Amino acid sequence: MxxxxxxxxxxxxxxxxxxxxxxxxxxxxxxxxxxxxxxxxxxxxxxxxxxxxxxxxxxxxxxxxAVGIMSRAEEVPSVATRTFAKGLGDLCKESDLDHG
Structure with a gap:
């Protein structure tokens, strides 16, 4: 800033x-x-x-x-990571609808 x-x-x-x-x-x-x-x-x-x-x-x-989640290319994301990423993505889409 x-x-x-x-x-x-x-x-x-x-x-x-x-x-x-x-x-x-x-x-x-x-x-x-x-x-x-x-x-x-x-x-x-x-x-x-x-x-x-x-x-x-x-x-x-x-x-x-952009805001993102980074991981190593060879890493297989855990179920918890995939669930978190999906939830975060859903929140971002919802926020865009509310404020966009």
């Missing part, structure tokens, strides 16, 4: 916090109304629906990309 912001001419804030914790990001953002949180829509969908957070009109299309 930093590269995207720099490419758009947005300077990186010296007081920025980078975290992978939804709980921490939510706590900081809900406490400080001047905070901008860049996170996946699904993480904050309920907060948006409840009016606690709002979406900024910023085109982030260039930041999206």
């Amino acid at each position: 930093a590269r995207y912001l720099i490419a758009q001419g947005v300077p990186l804030f010296s007081n920025r916090i980078e975290t992978a914790s939804p709980a921490f990001g939510r706590a900081v953002t809900l406490t400080d109304p001047g905070t901008v949180w860049i996170i996946s829509y699904g993480v904050v969908a309920d907060d948006i629906a409840q009016g606690r957070l709002k979406v900024l009109d910023i085109d982030l299309a260039s930041t999206s990309g």
Whole structure:
């Protein structure tokens, strides 16, 4: 995301916090109304629906990309792996229908 912001001419804030914790990001953002949180829509969908957070009109299309599961070519995926991959694929298709 930093590269995207720099490419758009947005300077990186010296007081920025980078975290992978939804709980921490939510706590900081809900406490400080001047905070901008860049996170996946699904993480904050309920907060948006409840009016606690709002979406900024910023085109982030260039930041999206394919997500996949990698394995070695010679590896035969287990039943659990195949089941997980199918479930993940189904969720992605469902999400595309909801937000596409």
